[in-house]
Amino acid sequence: MSLAYYPGCTLKTKARNLEEPGIASLEVLGLKLVEIPRWNCCGAVYSLADDDLIHQVAPVRNLIRAKEQGQDKLATLCAFCFNTLKRANLLMRENAEKRNTLNSFMDEEIDYGGEVEVVHLLEVLRDEIGWEALAQKVKLPLRELKVAPYYGCTLLRPREVAIDSVENPTILREFLKALGASPVDFPESTRCCGSYQVISNPDDISEYARVILNSALKHGAEALVLTCPLCDYNLGQGQKELMKKHSEFKGMPLFYFTQLLALALGLDPQVCHFELNYGSPESLLREKNLLSQSESFQPIGG
Amino acid sequence: MSVTISPKRLRREFVRKVRELSGQNLQLCYQCGMCSGVCPAVSNMDLSPRRIIELARLGLEEEIANSKTVWICASCFACTVNCPRGFDLSKMMEAIRLLTLRKNIDYIRPEDISPQERCKLPQIAMVSGLRKFTG
Amino acid sequence: MSIKEENKNPAEIAAKLIPIYIMGKRYEVPEGLTIMKAMEYAGYKFIRGCGCRGGTCGACGTVYRKPGDYKLQVALACQKTVEPGMYMAQIPFFPANRAQYEFADLISAPEEVFKLYPELFRCVACNACTKACPQGIEVMDAIAALKQGNIAEAARLSFDCIQCGLCTSRCFGELAQYHMFQLARRIYGAKILPRAEHLAEIVGTINEGRYDQILEELKHVKEDELKKLYQEREAEPMAAGEDWKPKDTRYL
Numbered sequence: 001m002s003l004a005y006y007p008g009c010t011l012k013t014k015a016r017n018l019e020e021p022g023i024a025s026l027e028v029l030g031l032k033l034v035e036i037p038r039w040n041c042c043g044a045v046y047s048l049a050d051d052d053l054i055h056q057v058a059p060v061r062n063l064i065r066a067k068e069q070g071q072d073k074l075a076t077l078c079a080f081c082f083n084t085l086k087r088a089n090l091l092m093r094e095n096a097e098k099r100n101t102l103n104s105f106m107d108e109e110i111d112y113g114g115e116v117e118v119v120h121l122l123e124v125l126r127d128e129i130g131w132e133a134l135a136q137k138v139k140l141p142l143r144e145l146k147v148a149p150y151y152g153c154t155l156l157r158p159r160e161v162a163i164d165s166v167e168n169p170t171i172l173r174e175f176l177k178a179l180g181a182s183p184v185d186f187p188e189s190t191r192c193c194g195s196y197q198v199i200s201n202p203d204d205i206s207e208y209a210r211v212i213l214n215s216a217l218k219h220g221a222e223a224l225v226l227t228c229p230l231c232d233y234n235l236g237q238g239q240k241e242l243m244k245k246h247s248e249f250k251g252m253p254l255f256y257f258t259q260l261l262a263l264a265l266g267l268d269p270q271v272c273h274f275e276l277n278y279g280s281p282e283s284l285l286r287e288k289n290l291l292s293q294s295e296s297f298q299p300i301g302g
Numbered sequence: 303m304s305v306t307i308s309p310k311r312l313r314r315e316f317v318r319k320v321r322e323l324s325g326q327n328l329q330l331c332y333q334c335g336m337c338s339g340v341c342p343a344v345s346n347m348d349l350s351p352r353r354i355i356e357l358a359r360l361g362l363e364e365e366i367a368n369s370k371t372v373w374i375c376a377s378c379f380a381c382t383v384n385c386p387r388g389f390d391l392s393k394m395m396e397a398i399r400l401l402t403l404r405k406n407i408d409y410i411r412p413e414d415i416s417p418q419e420r421c422k423l424p425q426i427a428m429v430s431g432l433r434k435f436t437g
Numbered sequence: 438m439s440i441k442e443e444n445k446n447p448a449e450i451a452a453k454l455i456p457i458y459i460m461g462k463r464y465e466v467p468e469g470l471t472i473m474k475a476m477e478y479a480g481y482k483f484i485r486g487c488g489c490r491g492g493t494c495g496a497c498g499t500v501y502r503k504p505g506d507y508k509l510q511v512a513l514a515c516q517k518t519v520e521p522g523m524y525m526a527q528i529p530f531f532p533a534n535r536a537q538y539e540f541a542d543l544i545s546a547p548e549e550v551f552k553l554y555p556e557l558f559r560c561v562a563c564n565a566c567t568k569a570c571p572q573g574i575e576v577m578d579a580i581a582a583l584k585q586g587n588i589a590e591a592a593r594l595s596f597d598c599i600q601c602g603l604c605t606s607r608c609f610g611e612l613a614q615y616h617m618f619q620l621a622r623r624i625y626g627a628k629i630l631p632r633a634e635h636l637a638e639i640v641g642t643i644n645e646g647r648y649d650q651i652l653e654e655l656k657h658v659k660e661d662e663l664k665k666l667y668q669e670r671e672a673e674p675m676a677a678g679e680d681w682k683p684k685d686t687r688y689l
Contacts, residue, residue, distance in 0.1 A: 009425040013547060013586035040562040040581035044430040045377065048396035050325035054609060055433070058562035080426045108564065157379035158390075166383050192342045192378030199423065199431035200410050201374060204346050211342075229424040412555035420555050421548035425584055428551070428558035436559065 003124065004071035004116075005033035006062055008081035009041050015078070015229035017273035021262035022077050022121060024271045029129055029137060033075065036065040044080055045196070046087040053102055059088035060102055064109050066116045073117045075124055077258065079228035083154035086118040086161040120155060122171050122227070122257065123163050131178040139266030141180025143288050147260070148184040148221035149173055150212065152231045153192050166190075172225060175257060179264035188215040193234040206245075209238025213252065223253045223284060225260060232256070236278025253281035263290060305357070305365060312361035316401070320358050323397035328359045330387040337381035337391050347371040351381055351391055358394065372398045373409050377434065396434075403437035410435045455521040472499055472514035472525065486529025490515045495599035498571065498606075501525035511571045511603050531602035533613030536620075545628035547586035554617050557583055559610030566604035566614055572597045576604045576614055583617060591618060592625035648688065 003026075011019040023033050039062050047055035062085060066074040076082040092099050093114030103111040125134060149172030156162045156169055164171040169190065173183040194208040212235065216224055226232050232254055239251040259272040269291060274281050285291035321328060331352075338350040349357070349369040357365050366372070372395050381391040403409070412432060420428070452467035459476060466475040473487065488494035497514035504522040514527065536553035543549045550557065557580065566576035579594035595618035604614045642648075658666065671683045682689070 007585075009429070009581075009584045009586070014424045038578055040577060041425070041429060041560065041584045043433065043561060044426040045433055047433075048377070048390075048393045049323050049400055050393075051323065052400075054561055054563055057564075061562060061564075078426070080430070106564070108568075153378040153380070157383050158392075159383055190380075192376050192380065194343075195376040195378065196427055196431035196434055197343070197374070197376050198427055199415050199419070200435055201346070202419075204343070204374070207346075208342060230426050230430075233422075233424050233427065412559075415555060417552045420552045425551075425558065425586075428555065429584075432556075432558050 001030060002032040002034045003073060003075045004066045004069055005035050006039055006042070006066070006074050006076050006081060006085065007035060008076065008078040010080075010229045011078055014276075015232070015256075017276040018077055018229060018232075018256040018258055021256070021267070021272045022258035024267055025258060025261040025265050026121075026124075028265050028267065029134070031124070031128070034069075036062065036069055036071075036074070039065055042081050042084045042088075044084060046084045053098060053105070056088050056091060056098070056102060057106060059085050060092060060112060061106065061109065063089055063092070063114075063116050063118070064106070064112045067112055068110065071116060073119055075119050075121060077121050079120065079152060079154040080230060082118065082120045083161055087158075089114055089116065089118050090160055120163055120227075122155070122175060125175060125261075126171055131174050134175075135178040135180075138179055138264045140264055140290065142176075142260065142264055143180065143290060144182040145284075145288055145290070146184050146220055146222040147176050147181045147225050147255070148186050148216040148219065148223070149176060149189055150216070150224050150226050150231065150235075151190045152226070152228050153190070153195070155227060156190055172227075172257065176225065176260070179260055181260065181264075184216065184219050184221040186215045186219040186221065188212045193231045193238075195230060195234070198230070198234055198237075205234050206238040206241040209235050210242055210249075213239060213242075217250060217252065221252065223255055223279075223281070225255050225257050227257055232278065239278060251279050253277060253279035253284050255281060305362060307360050307362070311364075313363040314361060316363040317358065317361045319401055320394060320397045323400055324390070324393040326390050326393055326397075328355065328389075328394070330389045331355045331359070332387065334386060336384050336386060340380040340384045342378060342380065343374050343376055346374050351375075351395075354398070355389075355391065355394065358398065366398060367402075371395075373435070375399075399434065403435075406437055408436040412436070455519060457519050457522070458524040460526050461524075466519055468519070470519055472501075472512065472517050472519055472523075473497055475519045476514065486527050487515070492516045493599055495601035496529060498528045498531075498601035498603045499525055500528060500569075500603070509568070511569050513571050513599075513601070516571075528601075528603055528606050531606040533602060533605045533616055535613070535616045538620075540623060540627070543624060543628075545588070545624055547583065547588055549624065550583055550588070550617060550620055553620065554613075556610065556612055557617060560584065560612055561609055563609045565607040565609060566612075569603040569607040571601060571603060572599060574598055579618060580612065580614060583621060588621050588625050589629060591621040592629075595622060651688065 007019060026033055040058060042062055043055055043058040063074065076085060092112055099113060151169055151172065156164060156166050159166055176183040188211060191212055193212065194205045198205050236254055242249045243251050254277060262272050263269065282291065333352060333356060335352045338344050338352045341351050344350055349371045354366060354371050375395045377392050379392050385391060454465040455468050456463055457466055457475060459479060464479040466478050470478060486496055488496035492513050492515060499512050499514045501510050502524045503520065538553055560580050562577055564577045570576050574597055575594055579591045582590035582594060598615055598618050600615045602615060608614065673681060
């Protein structure tokens with residue numbers, strides 16, 4: 001079975017360790033992710049201005065590409081892109097005036113009326129595959145690795161795009177349990193990492209990271225699982241700075257959910273690209289016997 | 303902090319534009335402070351989100367212009383989902399930012415980001431940051 | 438043909454005059470001329486905004502509209518023939534900052550483009566650039582490729598770029614697309630494209646002096662003898678098999 005797939009700019013370069021294990025894992029689960037042709041950057045953020053239409057063009061164009069392929073679903077791995085694409089899709093479905101204007105502006109494209117559904121990979125795992133079926137395919141249970149699920153913002157807010165309960169999400173907890181890990185709930189799991197403030201007020205980022213990571217550590221987490229490359233960057237870089245400034249600060253490895261998925265399904269760890277991760281995942285994985293001694297990675301993130 | 307509220311200081315055009323751009327009814331807010339309570343960036347702000355709404359309602363454009371609050375906002379939507387009146391505060395923040403950006407006054411310039419950061423940052427950071435802070 | 442028409446200059450008989458508007462002023466110009474020639478016919482003298490006259494240098498970017506049509510059209514003045522009612526202006530140059538860099542210091546990575554042209558990320562994929570390209574390049578797609586870190590694809594898509602600057606003039610995000618593409622093509626050509634091994638081999642053989650002697654000999658051969666040598670040179674026959682060898686095998 002195949003699913004139309006929108007990668008987003010970041011996954012092809014900086015977040016290969018999110019994409020590659022994801023694609024490989026889904027193949028094992030019987031789903032082939034097929035990249036839509038001629039996709040462009042979705043714009044990363046959904047334009048919040050009532051009169052702004054030009055910033056809707058980019059995400060809508062990608063939805064049109066999916067429609068052109070005869071697809072009724074478009075799957076994403078990047079949480080940032082998911083939010084933008086889904087909100088733009090809702091706009092095209094609900095606002096007739098803007099829909100007409102956008103369609104007539106993009107006169108070189110076919111018309112679009114919200115025919116495609118935007119889904120995130122976690123939704124696909126929960127709704128199309130199911131946790132029980134996933135658990136049965138697990139070859140290397142994650143030996144009760146204590147992983148704190150970190151949702152960030154974009155998968156759960158605003159309410160109209162949420163893939164789970166906004167106040168008490170459980171999707172990552174169920175995902176981790178299916179893989180044999182031990183989910184560690186903590187109060188800051190939906191607190192923002194600082195997002196794009198990293199380019200305008202970068203000094204604030206380590207403070208945002210401190211609140212989140214400290215809370216996870218206090219509740220006994222050994223690692224954090226993420227869905228978004230910007231969260232990864234902010235928490236990873238923030239963690240590095242905190243360790244530099246405060247020698248007593250204990251960091252922890254940051255994983256993408258697709259990496260844990262690939263590991264648990266018994267895929268070759270090379271596909272996970274752990275060398276791109278922050279927080280030295282290698283030593284933790286070895287400690288838990290989730291990585292053989294012969295496997296080694298040159299840490300790039302540190 | 304003392305603020306003078308008077309019809310003389312009310313900038314009607316500002317209020318109208320914020321309402322239009324955000325598509326939100328500013329009168330919904332009853333100043334409960336939930337937004338400030340859930341805002342992850344509030345400790346870095348000089349004026350809390352709750353105060354910004356009140357100032358916007360009263361048309362006190364200067365106080366808002368002198369505050370860096372809207373530029374510290376990370377559009378995380380925590381305020382939006384938690385507001386008991388369904389007021390979309392993130393849209394109001396965006397409207398206030400746009401009133402400056404559309405005058406061709408940028409908050410940052412791409413060249414202010416160090417070359418090393420430009421290489422390391424994920425593309426979503428560059429794209430989203432430039433969208434929020436440049437016109 | 439009437440007697441009157443017979444006595445006319447053939448060029449005058451053939452040329453039908455059509456109206457065009459250059460910078461808002463109306464002129465009657467002969468049908469069939471290119472925009473550039475029509476402007477010169479109308480009395481304009483090009484000292485800038487004109488170059489190869491062959492559709493390659495990108496100096497003569499022109500924008501125009503047709504009567505009753507809101508759509509903006511683009512063309513190269515030296516290539517496009519005039520149409521009745523064309524309403525045009527030239528964009529011979531559009532300001533576009535080119536980053537300063539030492540090419541030898543760059544590595545073959547998309548980050549080099551991100552570093553030198555951070556405004557790349559201001560693209561909103563509005564497609565105005567693609568519509569403005571007289572070469573039919575998918576400019577938006579090439580910029581998308583750059584954002585995705587795919588230098589090879591950006592180089593491939595922008596191959597026909599003649600750097601006319603029309604895309605830059607229409608860009609919502611204020612990007613200088615053609616400068617970014619040039620950087621991508623340079624990195625691709627110099628640092629990514631695989632080198633032809635047999636070329637390196639033969640260059641090595643030449644540098645080792647294999648052909649020095651015969652070249653030296655030929656330098657001293659008289660012109661007539663040289664011509665004779667050339668005309669009588671042995672050429673591989675059309676239907677030659679794999680094992681064909683020339684009579685003189687010294688230089689194989």
